[in-house]
Structures are given as structure tokens and as C-alpha cells.
Amino acid sequence: MQSHRSLSILAAGAALAGLHASALAGFVSVPVQAAGSQPLIAVNKKINLDTPTETQNRANTLGTITGANITAALTAAVSPSGLVLKNSRSAPITVNGFTVGTLYDRVWCVGTAAACTSNSASNTYILGLRVQLNTTAWNPTGKSFEINDFFRTIRSAVTADAAYYRGSANPLPTSPNPPTIPPFPATQPAPGTNVDTASSYKDLETLGRTVQGLFEPSGSTQYANKTTNNAWIDFRADANKNDPDVAIPYSYNSEYSPWLVVRQVCATGYNPTPQAMKMRLWQGGEESQTPQAILTTAFVCN
Amino acid sequence: MRDNDWVDFRIDANAKEVRGVSSAHSPWLLVKTKAPAGYSVQPFAIRLLSSDFEDSSEFTEIYLSGYQPN
Numbered sequence: 330m331q332s333h334r335s336l337s338i339l340a341a342g343a344a345l346a347g348l349h350a351s352a353l354a355g356f357v358s359v360p361v362q363a364a365g366s367q368p369l370i371a372v373n374k375k376i377n378l379d380t381p382t383e384t385q386n387r388a389n390t391l392g393t394i395t396g397a398n399i400t401a402a403l404t405a406a407v408s409p410s411g412l413v414l415k416n417s418r419s420a421p422i423t424v425n426g427f428t429v430g431t432l433y434d435r436v437w438c439v440g441t442a443a444a445c446t447s448n449s450a451s452n453t454y455i456l457g458l459r460v461q462l463n464t465t466a467w468n469p470t471g472k473s474f475e476i477n478d479f480f481r482t483i484r485s486a487v488t489a490d491a492a493y494y495r496g497s498a499n500p501l502p503t504s505p506n507p508p509t510i511p512p513f514p515a516t517q518p519a520p521g522t523n524v525d526t527a528s529s530y531k532d533l534e535t536l537g538r539t540v541q542g543l544f545e546p547s548g549s550t551q552y553a554n555k556t557t558n559n560a561w562i563d564f565r566a567d568a569n570k571n572d573p574d575v576a577i578p579y580s581y582n583s584e585y586s587p588w589l590v591v592r593q594v595c596a597t598g599y600n601p602t603p604q605a606m607k608m609r610l611w612q613g614g615e616e617s618q619t620p621q622a623i624l625t626t627a628f629v630c631n
Numbered sequence: 632m633r634d635n636d637w638v639d640f641r642i643d644a645n646a647k648e649v650r651g652v653s654s655a656h657s658p659w660l661l662v663k664t665k666a667p668a669g670y671s672v673q674p675f676a677i678r679l680l681s682s683d684f685e686d687s688s689e690f691t692e693i694y695l696s697g698y699q700p701n
Contacts, residue, residue, distance in 0.1 A: 425695065426696065427674075467694075544688060546686045546688055620687075620688055620690070622691070
């Protein structure tokens with residue numbers, strides 16, 4: 330009897346997991362974590378890891394927001410509350426003196442009109458980032474820069490909600506599920522050139538409140554637990570315009586990251602002056618590249 | 632591992648040293664070699680490494696352009 334009971338509970342758990350994977354688009358809660366270590370929150374982890382058919386399940390819409398462009402996607406996600414763009418910037422991403430891409434950094438608030446304080450949405454802000462990378466050689470290996478983890482500082486004492494936007498220009502199909510990979514395109518799609526609509530071709534794998542990324546600490550496995558740091562959020566998603574692990578139609582170059590957005594209550598708003606060393610872009614060496622962190626400037630909540 | 636294309640000068644430079652005396656300046660580090668085809672500035676000619684950490688994922692290396700024999 331005991332074994333039957335266990336089996337039925339397992340079956341219920343599997344059904345719930347299936348529901349999550351297929352139905353729950355929109356923001357994923359990333360609550361404040363206890364001190365110590367934490368498992369990363371699975372969003373759309375790679376499958377067939379480290380094999381020629383390594384891929385992601387595009388039918389998994391967990392954590393996605395959708396629309397014609399990032400503004401439309403966010404507007405729909407926060408409806409019926411309004412969305413106000415508060416600030417927007419872009420900056421070159423440099424390493425060893427070479428520009429390897431461009432960072433886009435935006436701040437929205439949830440509410441109506443330009444005033445986001447003292448409204449019904451209670452100072453809810455959304456910080457968003459996206460990168461577009463190039464193929465410039467930045468060290469003697471000649472390889473292009475790959476970002477595996479995107480970190481930015483958040484308010485440490487309050488919960489965070491995170492989501493991602495894949496883009497709308499020439500997207501990968503979202504069905505059928507792997508392992509029936511076709512009709513995925515037989516050649517590398519063109520992602521578009523408008524940062525508001527361009528497509529990323531790799532999905533958000535995991536989320537966490539940590540500043541440790543892929544293979545950190547050294548020797549750890551791909552999805553190992555991470556040391557908690559509630560002041561940072563980690564978006565794990567690969568971006569690389571010339572990725573060594575490309576295996577079409579299972580895996581494509583993704584010169585754009587998705588738009589990676591985090592929503593929090595910021596009781597005293599955000600700082601309109603972007604702050605130094607508040608964003609970390611991490612190349613973990615997934616295909617034996619040199620591990621390299623880039624600390625750069627970002628918008629932050631107060 | 633031997634690499635005859637590079638010379639390594641091991642010396643600590645740190646304007647705010649955690650242990651002991653700070654040294655904001657490195658010494659001048661000189662190398663004399665034959666350069667029959669002259670010299671030029673090349674990318675990735677200089678490598679600066681900060682690797683005094685137990686966990687190698689905390690290492691930082693910086694490549695800079697520099698003078699190099701042709």
C-alpha cells in the first residue's frame with residue numbers, strides 16, 4: 330500500500346509539472362533566498378546536454394512574455410495596469426579594449442502617466458536588459474565572446490519576478506516539442522536588426538538570486554546549486570554570434586540575448602544615473618573558452 | 632607549459648595590497664631579443680594576470696596591445 334500511495338503522489342506531481350511547462354507564460358517568482366546555497370530555478374534548461382542534439386524545448390513558454398515588440402509584450406504582461414518607460418540607454422560592451430557587443434538597459438514602471446509613485450501599483454519597477462554581440466576577437470584564441478549568465482543588482486529584501494522576451498522577428502517555431510525537431514529552419518535564421526523586435530535563438534535556462542554563473546565555482550556542473558546573494562539576479566541564457574556548439578536544427582547562433590526583465594517593488598524609485606559595476610556579464614567557458622567576467626554599468630532601483 | 636613566444640615576469644603589483652606592502656607601480660620589465668624584421672604594435676601582445684585566488688573562476692586576465700618583434 331505504501332508504494333501505491335507514493336506512486337499516486339508522484340503522478341500528481343508530474344501532471345503539475347507538465348502544466349507549468351506548457352501553460353504558465355509570464356513572470357516567474359524569484360523569492361528572497363535563505364543564506365547558504367540554492368538550486369537555480371528551472372525555466373527552459375537545455376536537453377540532451379553536451380551531445381550533438383543539445384537543444385531547448387521551444388514549446389516550453391514558462392517565463393516568456395509575448396507581443397509584437399518588447400513594449401507590447403510588457404504592456405500585455407502588466408495589464409490592466411499601465412506601463413511607463415522611465416529610462417533607456419545603450420552602451421558598448423568592451424573587454425581587453427575591444428567592443429564585443431552592445432548592451433541595452435531600460436527602466437519601466439507599472440502604472441499610469443509618468444508618475445509611478447503613490448499609485449495603485451505601489452512603486453513597481455521593471456528593469457530590462459538585452460545584448461547584441463558581434464564576432465570580434467577579444468583575446469588570442471580568436472573566438473567570439475559568449476555570455477552565459479547575465480547578472481544585475483536588485484533590491485535584496487523583496488521578492489523579484491522575472492520574465493524574458495524572445496523577440497518577434499523571424500522567430501523559431503514553438504512547436505512541435507523535441508525530439509521531433511523539424512520543421513525548425515535548416516539554416517541560421519536572420520534575427521532582425523531592431524532591438525525591440527529582434528529574435529534570440531536560445532531561451533532562458535534558469536534564474537537565481539546569486540552572482541555565481543556557469544561553472545562557478547570552478548569545476549562545478551552546468552546546473553549546480555549556487556551561493557545565495559539576494560542583491561543579484563542571475564539570468565542564465567547563452568548569447569554568441571559565432572557559437573562553437575551550433576548544431577542546426579537543434580541549436581543556432583544567438584547574437585541577441587532575449588530581453589531579460591525583472592520586476593520589483595522599489596519603494597523609493599530608481600536612480601536615473603546608471604551605476605558602475607551593477608551588471609555582470611559572464612562567459613563561463615561552455616566550449617572551453619576562457620572564463621571572463623565583464624562588470625559594467627546598469628540602472629538600479631534605489 | 633613551455634611557450635617560446637611569450638616571456639613571463641612574475642611580480643605582484645597592487646595599489647592596495649591585501650597582505651603586506653602595496654606596490655602601485657610594477658618595475659620596468661625589460662626583455663632584449665633579436666628582431667631582424669623590426670617591431671610593430673600588435674593586439675594581444677601583453678597579458679596581465681590576476682590569479683592569486685583559490686578558485687580559478689575568480690582569475691582575471693587582461694590582454695593589451697603592445698610592441699612586439701615582427
